[in-house]
Amino acid sequence: MIANSLFMYITVAMILFSIGLLGVISRKNIFVIYMSIELMLNAINLIFIALSNYHHDMGGQVLAMFVIAIAAAEAGVFLSLIIVLYRRKKTLDSDIFRTLSQKEAV
Amino acid sequence: MSVILAFIVLAPLLSSVLIGLLYMFSITKKPLRKRWFTIPALFAPFISFVLGLSGFLYVAKYDIPLHFQPYLWLGVGEYKIYMGFLGDKLSLFMVLFITFVGWLIHLYATSYMSEDKGYGKFFFYFNLFLSSMLLLVLADGPLIMFIGWEGVGLCSYLLISFYFQDNANVVAGNKAFIVNRVGDLGFLIGLAILFFYCSDAGFSYATIAAKISTMPLWLMELVGIALFIGAMGKSAQIPLYVWLPDAMAGPTPVSALIHAATMVTAGVYMVARFAFLYELIPTIGLFIAYIGAFSALFAAIIATKQSDIKKILAYSTMSQLGYMFIAVGLGAYSSALFHVFTHAFFKALLFMGAGAVIVALHHEQNIFKMGKMRHVTPVVYMSMLIATLAISGIPPFAGFFSKDEILLVAFSSGEYVIWGIAVCSAVLTAYYMFRLFFVVFEGKNIKHAHHPHDVSWVMKAPLVILAIGSLCAGFVGLPSLLGGSHLIGTWLGEWGMRAVHVSHETEWWLLALNVAISLLGIGIAYKKFSAYDFSKHQEVTKGVVYNKFYVDEVYDFLFVRSIKKLSEFFAVNLDVNIVDRFIMGLSYGVIKLGHLVALVQNAHVRLYALIMMLGISAASCYLIYVLG
Numbered sequence: 166m167i168a169n170s171l172f173m174y175i176t177v178a179m180i181l182f183s184i185g186l187l188g189v190i191s192r193k194n195i196f197v198i199y200m201s202i203e204l205m206l207n208a209i210n211l212i213f214i215a216l217s218n219y220h221h222d223m224g225g226q227v228l229a230m231f232v233i234a235i236a237a238a239e240a241g242v243f244l245s246l247i248i249v250l251y252r253r254k255k256t257l258d259s260d261i262f263r264t265l266s267q268k269e270a271v
Numbered sequence: 272m273s274v275i276l277a278f279i280v281l282a283p284l285l286s287s288v289l290i291g292l293l294y295m296f297s298i299t300k301k302p303l304r305k306r307w308f309t310i311p312a313l314f315a316p317f318i319s320f321v322l323g324l325s326g327f328l329y330v331a332k333y334d335i336p337l338h339f340q341p342y343l344w345l346g347v348g349e350y351k352i353y354m355g356f357l358g359d360k361l362s363l364f365m366v367l368f369i370t371f372v373g374w375l376i377h378l379y380a381t382s383y384m385s386e387d388k389g390y391g392k393f394f395f396y397f398n399l400f401l402s403s404m405l406l407l408v409l410a411d412g413p414l415i416m417f418i419g420w421e422g423v424g425l426c427s428y429l430l431i432s433f434y435f436q437d438n439a440n441v442v443a444g445n446k447a448f449i450v451n452r453v454g455d456l457g458f459l460i461g462l463a464i465l466f467f468y469c470s471d472a473g474f475s476y477a478t479i480a481a482k483i484s485t486m487p488l489w490l491m492e493l494v495g496i497a498l499f500i501g502a503m504g505k506s507a508q509i510p511l512y513v514w515l516p517d518a519m520a521g522p523t524p525v526s527a528l529i530h531a532a533t534m535v536t537a538g539v540y541m542v543a544r545f546a547f548l549y550e551l552i553p554t555i556g557l558f559i560a561y562i563g564a565f566s567a568l569f570a571a572i573i574a575t576k577q578s579d580i581k582k583i584l585a586y587s588t589m590s591q592l593g594y595m596f597i598a599v600g601l602g603a604y605s606s607a608l609f610h611v612f613t614h615a616f617f618k619a620l621l622f623m624g625a626g627a628v629i630v631a632l633h634h635e636q637n638i639f640k641m642g643k644m645r646h647v648t649p650v651v652y653m654s655m656l657i658a659t660l661a662i663s664g665i666p667p668f669a670g671f672f673s674k675d676e677i678l679l680v681a682f683s684s685g686e687y688v689i690w691g692i693a694v695c696s697a698v699l700t701a702y703y704m705f706r707l708f709f710v711v712f713e714g715k716n717i718k719h720a721h722h723p724h725d726v727s728w729v730m731k732a733p734l735v736i737l738a739i740g741s742l743c744a745g746f747v748g749l750p751s752l753l754g755g756s757h758l759i760g761t762w763l764g765e766w767g768m769r770a771v772h773v774s775h776e777t778e779w780w781l782l783a784l785n786v787a788i789s790l791l792g793i794g795i796a797y798k799k800f801s802a803y804d805f806s807k808h809q810e811v812t813k814g815v816v817y818n819k820f821y822v823d824e825v826y827d828f829l830f831v832r833s834i835k836k837l838s839e840f841f842a843v844n845l846d847v848n849i850v851d852r853f854i855m856g857l858s859y860g861v862i863k864l865g866h867l868v869a870l871v872q873n874a875h876v877r878l879y880a881l882i883m884m885l886g887i888s889a890a891s892c893y894l895i896y897v898l899g
Binding site: 198259260266 | 872873874875877881884
């Protein structure tokens with residue numbers, strides 16, 4: 166029963182992660198990319214907590230708390246970066262920002 | 272007592288360092304007076320001479336060789352090579368006349384070089400030269416000897432190209448250095464083989480001599496030849512003699528030092544030092560004797576046509592060295608060293624006399640532009656006459672006794688070919704030396720470009736001393752035939768003479784013959800040059816002999832140019848076309864590859880994310896399925 170429910174948790178986490186990955190790869194809007202990254206982080210968190218519960222080990226939950234805390238900090242940095250980027254080019258299309266590419270450099 | 276051996280070497284070394292530092296000071300800070308250089312330069316060889324003499328007397332009194340090992344020079348595991356000095360009868364005998372004649376040459380040089388800007392530098396090299404030679408002679412093993420051997424080569428290079436402003440002198444110095452390197456390679460090969468077979472927790476003459484008989488005969492012969500190649504280079508024998516005539520580019524005292532007391536006698540000394548080896552391989556000895564004989568004749572022939580006073584003397588040195596090698600090759604080491612001894616006196620005298628004439632004529636070296644010097648420099652005239660008689664082999668001058676002894680050895684050991692060649696060379700020697708003498712001192716109707724002047728007494732005093740030496744040195748080795756006891760032969764007992772298997776009557780005949788052939792040579796020279804008239808003369812500047820048998824050209828063609836071609840081939844074909852192309856192609860390929868990889872970095876952030884995820888997935892799969 167518990168094994169089954171673990172499998173369910175992981176399935177859900179995998180689906181969430183895949184949606185996040187798909188979002189990162191296929192969308193152009195930097196905001197959407199950011200949201201997809203958050204989705205992937207939460208999928209990982211879900212796995213941490215499910216496995217922590219399964220193994221009766223609080224380490225996984227502690228790690229999940231850390232991930233949430235770091236994600237919060239990251240949100241601050243990321244949002245401010247997005248604002249700066251927007252001020253530069255008046256757009257949020259990720260393909261526009263290519264100063265560091267080989268073609269631009271050469 | 273044995274500690275004096277170290278100081279014999281150290282005295283000139285320290286003074287050379289001192290002079291070098293003073294010279295550095297004088298050219299960078301403020302000029303010093305010449306006496307700052309003169310005093311240590313003259314003092315050091317004198318100390319060496321006094322110490323050498325005391326060591327000589329000690330050995331003469333107690334009859335045991337001095338041996339001094341101050342410190343461990345090289346220790347590799349079991350092998351321990353000590354910095355060692357050996358003062359036995361042979362080396363102390365060498366030290367005596369090296370320091371004595373060397374000191375006189377130093378004295379002479381203080382006057383000869385007095386106008387030169389590089390006065391201090393000159394004596395720095397000069398003392399270093401003497402020190403190297405003394406180290407060579409006093410070493411107790413071949414490795415220590417090799418230090419001196421190379422030091423002598425280095426100093427000769429520095430001194431030959433002393434007037435380095437002229438490119439020809441630099442070329443001459445280079446030639447001496449490079450030709451000596453060829454010989455040194457042979458010497459090193461010989462040492463390496465000896466080291467492999469005969470080093471026994473040490474590498475001195477004593478240990479080699481103790482183990483030499485364990486070597487196979489063919490290897491001993493190889494070592495003998497290899498060491499002799501080294502001697503060829505240092506002592507200017509065929510085929511490595513070409514540097515010696517060119518070495519005349521240096522100042523005249525340098526020529527005197529190289530030819531009389533140091534450097535060229537190193538080869539003879541080395542062969543005598545390895546007598547224990549050469550006695551086991553008489554065939555190689557015979558080979559050495561033949562090389563010596565041919566060198567003697569060859570040099571004598573070339574000398575008959577030269578017009579540069581110093582080159583004539585250079586070829587005469589080579590010729591006399593040939594005699595010495597005849598003697599060492601035939602095992603008569605004491606005869607060879609006797610000739611080295613007498614040669615040191617009269618050859619130093621000849622060079623210094625020539626230098627005096629050159630100075631008197633404002634640096635003119637062509638004998639056909641000299642003439643009439645008899646009246647200008649009577650002291651030089653007299654001393655040169657004595658030296659010329661000595662080298663020609665007229666009794667009772669020094670050269671007669673030693674040359675006679677060598678010819679006797681050649682005759683009595685049954686090598687009549689060598690004897691014949693040596694006799695021919697003796698005729699030529701007398702001829703070309705008196706040709707030089709008559710032209711320079713007796714020639715008539717000469718118009719000097721500058722008015723000649725007499726030279727100072729500082730230059731003439733060593734000439735007088737050496738003239739006395741050339742007159743008397745022969746009596747040291749007076750043979751028993753003439754009522755003497757041959758002090759040198761007795762002294763060098765270990766390197767004793769071969770027993771002479773000819774009757775007294777034959778000896779007398781040979782002696783008379785030697786005098787006769789010398790007189791013959793002088794007679795020819797007298798007939799052709801005694802009343803030499805410059806106004807009617809056309810200088811010969813053509814012919815095979817004048818051009819030294821084109822040996823320089825042949826060497827140039829055979830070695831210099833072929834090696835140049837080979838290096839050009841390597842530089843153009845191999846290096847540019849193959850190596851460079853390969854290397855440049857490699858770097859070009861790397862650059863191309865870099866461009867290819869750089870295409871991935873195209874600023875598509877989402878592509879990066881995909882690649883990253885693919886990578887992580889691949890790594891995860893690897894972790895799960897391969898590592899379990």
